[in-house]
Amino acid sequence: MSKAIVATTSLAGCFGCHMSLLDIDEKILDLIELVEFNKSPIDDIKTFTKDCDIGLIEGGCCNSENVHILKEFRKRCKILISVGECAIMGGLPAMRNGIPVKECLEEAYLNGPSVASNTEKIMPNDEELPMILDKVYPCHEVVKIDYFLPGCPPRAGLIWDALTALLTGKEMELPYEVVKFD
């Protein structure tokens, strides 16, 4: 049997979910017997070189680049999984959702207590920079997401169970202890 191909990305996330994937410890050796990684920070492949079976998405969409990458993942991956609270509901970045973007930027670049040297009152507006969105969106409000793994981060066991269930076609057991939102 040929290996399943997995891609991963971190959008508006903190890489904690990727760290949790590494937290499967020595099972990572079993994992690389089962899968081959394509575009992912884990192997540092930056662009898709082929279509993938499974895409793991960490983080929600806070800017135009996140949306672009997420849509690309949807095109190139048969199955997309939202991994972690940020991908599922925006997470901590979404705490800005009740505040207008203008106020957020002014707090970050002009008025915040840690702003010391921005004497020219510059707000980043280079066209190379992705545009920040009006709010942080959960991934499933941007593209169709097939499965959801909650947690901050999702427990390593949950990620492992989900991947092996998908690869072997067995149903997940979802023991009580692994489904947590923090």
Next chain:
Amino acid sequence: MNKLIKLNIDGKECMATKGQYIVEAARENDIYIPTLCNIPNLKPRGACRICTVNVNGKLMTSCTTPVSEGMVVETSLPEIVDLRKSIVELLFVEGNHFCPSCERSGNCELQALAYRFRMMVPRFPYRFQQRNIEASNSKLIKDHNRCILCKRCIRAIKDEEGRGIFAFKRRGHQVEISIDPELAKNLTDELADKAAEICPVGALLRKEKGYETPIGERKYDKTPIGSEIEKFAHSKP
């Protein structure tokens, strides 16, 4: 003497006391019906509808419906379990429940119900409403992002003369809990502790406290809500 009556809950013959509510009768027969707004020994409100059961073919809230002779109650039909789950999901999208940053996480009844129902993602779109945090009271922080308007604080926290310290202000979708400014001085440390404890979520918090219990040792980390009532934990959703 209290009159005993017979009823059938989930196919099991049960005894209950006349006048007792279904949710209490079920509890005494080791059957857990999930609740959220209900507080034992206090007049029920039937506000949250989580405890909905099928009574003689009709959907009723088990916290407000008294038992009667020969009553047939179904607590765990798949459509009822899904109804309860959908209510929990509605509450999650209606407020701003950022569990990873909440002091109550792990001890929160709303979160515990979501765990019990294995809520992976709500089926409804998130609303991200703008809500405030109020810290003007000297003992309590009110975080309206997390409030589910269950009225537990309003019903349970009274001063020595029996006056409610908490109340609803405004109407409709703008309604929120408030602390009566006149009676705030009657909010003793004991009452403030009780208010923070009676709140099912992290909407009422004692000041200068938080994250006291390590992850793994909190109330709902290892055992589902309701498992103290059921003899066999994990048995059903």
